[in-house]
Amino acid sequence: MNWNNFIKITIITFWVLLMVLGGLIGYINYIHYERLGKYPTNTAKYPHDVGYINPKTAAFSKQFALCDTVSKPKGYYHSERNIFNGGKYQFRKTISEKYKNNGYTDSGFLNLRFHVNCNGDVGNVEINELNSDYKQIDLNDELVDQLVNLSIAKENWTPKEIGGKTYDSYMYLIFKIENGEILEILP
Amino acid sequence: MVKYLKYCLSLLFLTLILSCENKIEPLSTEEKIALSKEIYSTSGRFGQGTAQQLSILDSVLALDPSNCKAIRARTIAYLKRGLMKEWKPLFDQAVECDPKEWVPWRGYLYLQFYRDYEKAIADFDASDTLTPNFTDAPQGHSVDYWRGIAYLGLKDYENSITYFDRYINEITEENGEDWAEPTAFLYRGIAQYENKNSEAALKDFDKMILYNKNKTADGSYYKALILFEENKYEEAKKELDLAIENFNLGYYNKHDYTESLMQIYIQDLNNLEAAIYAQSQKNIQL
Numbered sequence: 001m002n003w004n005n006f007i008k009i010t011i012i013t014f015w016v017l018l019m020v021l022g023g024l025i026g027y028i029n030y031i032h033y034e035r036l037g038k039y040p041t042n043t044a045k046y047p048h049d050v051g052y053i054n055p056k057t058a059a060f061s062k063q064f065a066l067c068d069t070v071s072k073p074k075g076y077y078h079s080e081r082n083i084f085n086g087g088k089y090q091f092r093k094t095i096s097e098k099y100k101n102n103g104y105t106d107s108g109f110l111n112l113r114f115h116v117n118c119n120g121d122v123g124n125v126e127i128n129e130l131n132s133d134y135k136q137i138d139l140n141d142e143l144v145d146q147l148v149n150l151s152i153a154k155e156n157w158t159p160k161e162i163g164g165k166t167y168d169s170y171m172y173l174i175f176k177i178e179n180g181e182i183l184e185i186l187p
Numbered sequence: 188m189v190k191y192l193k194y195c196l197s198l199l200f201l202t203l204i205l206s207c208e209n210k211i212e213p214l215s216t217e218e219k220i221a222l223s224k225e226i227y228s229t230s231g232r233f234g235q236g237t238a239q240q241l242s243i244l245d246s247v248l249a250l251d252p253s254n255c256k257a258i259r260a261r262t263i264a265y266l267k268r269g270l271m272k273e274w275k276p277l278f279d280q281a282v283e284c285d286p287k288e289w290v291p292w293r294g295y296l297y298l299q300f301y302r303d304y305e306k307a308i309a310d311f312d313a314s315d316t317l318t319p320n321f322t323d324a325p326q327g328h329s330v331d332y333w334r335g336i337a338y339l340g341l342k343d344y345e346n347s348i349t350y351f352d353r354y355i356n357e358i359t360e361e362n363g364e365d366w367a368e369p370t371a372f373l374y375r376g377i378a379q380y381e382n383k384n385s386e387a388a389l390k391d392f393d394k395m396i397l398y399n400k401n402k403t404a405d406g407s408y409y410k411a412l413i414l415f416e417e418n419k420y421e422e423a424k425k426e427l428d429l430a431i432e433n434f435n436l437g438y439y440n441k442h443d444y445t446e447s448l449m450q451i452y453i454q455d456l457n458n459l460e461a462a463i464y465a466q467s468q469k470n471i472q473l
Contacts, residue, residue: 183302186301
């Protein structure tokens with residue numbers, strides 16, 4: 001046996017295999033780079049997902065805490081299922097019975113975004129006062145206070161429940177207002 | 188053998204070098220547009236409104252700023268999560284990019300998510316001008332159907348009935364009445380009922396029931412309501428029982444993200460049940 005030739009062939013075979021493997025890895029990386037890697041997540045522009053509520057700037061956040069500090073609150077943003085205690089019918093009834101139009105002339109939308117924690121407490125409330133073109137305005141403070149306080153009452157909400165365990169939820173409300181009267185409650 | 192392997196190695200290096208050179212070349216406009224479309228098709232891998240998805244969409248638009256689908260895709264999470272002031276300027280960009288496609292869609296979204304009837308109707312009307320001789324169908328239904336709902340929301344019952352008539356007649360001529368969206372009969376029936384035409388309303392509620400094969404709490408509820416008002420308590424009770432059964436089985440008019448216009452709740456059915464019972468008892472005492 002020619003040991004020199006054997007060693008040469010072994011080394012060259014090793015190098016060829018290494019190159020093929022390297023090429024393969026490079027190709028996979030290239031595909032990834034072309035499709036996704038070239039477009040990394042812009043965390044400076046998007047530090048959070050859409051819908052994030054900053055507790056530092058939100059109202060009703062001092063005495064409020066989410067039960068789960070790791071996972072995001074469950075996206076729970078519609079009128080179906082059980083987030084309204086007694087259903088949307090009951091929520092609408094509560095608002096229509098308790099809200100008083102004390103001569104307000106405001107029109108537009110009051111848009112609230114908030115969390116309902118696993119105990120059914122409401123907090124981290126972001127309040128947006130908008131005109132009929134969905135632009136920020138200043139609605140009557142008393143009108144806003146009334147609707148915010150009526151909306152966040154604990155008895156209006158039920159925490160999300162899966163398999164007997166309750167979770168934190170994200171929710172929003174939109175009040176469509178004309179001359180101080182509530183025309184619609186969404187979603 | 189050694190020489191053969193050397194040739195292989197050289198060929199591999201040559202291929203890699205050529206391959207690398209090929210990728211450094213700047214992309215032409217057509218290639219950018221093609222790549223933009225390709226990357227856009229991958230954006231669905233990420234959750235709506237996540238930082239990853241929004242970043243990918245930014246990259247798609249950096250390659251092709253006129254990728255209207257990507258412009259629109261950025262808006263979806265804002266809409267669904269109730270960020271209306273952020274949603275509007277973003278969606279307006281999609282409308283500017285491709286008015287024919289997104290004006291009727293914006294009308295639908297104004298209607299479904301914000302109950303902004305006037306803005307919705309303005310967009311549906313504009314779509315008639317943008318696409319003459321073509322009836323746009325955002326979210327799968329004709330703009331005439333949506334206009335019928337929008338006018339119902341405005342309590343303009345005459346116009347509501349007119350647009351539902353137009354929608355149902357067009358479908359009936361093309362494919363047959365059973366191809367129409369059954370809720371067109373429900374909503375036209377409600378408009379007829381509110382317009383004090385109970386006879387026409389009953390016909391529509393019967394069609395809602397027919398085309399839903401007796402599985403519609405809404406159709407049966409409104410039918411029971413009319414029967415109750417006509418003092419036909421036994422018939423009303425029978426129809427209402429069917430409505431409650433269907434409601435409990437989940438057969439009622441609802442939407443995934445918002446309340447449906449004039450959505451009924453179990454409390455509505457219970458209230459009517461109590462009213463029928465009270466009136467029946469009163470009649471027995473008389």
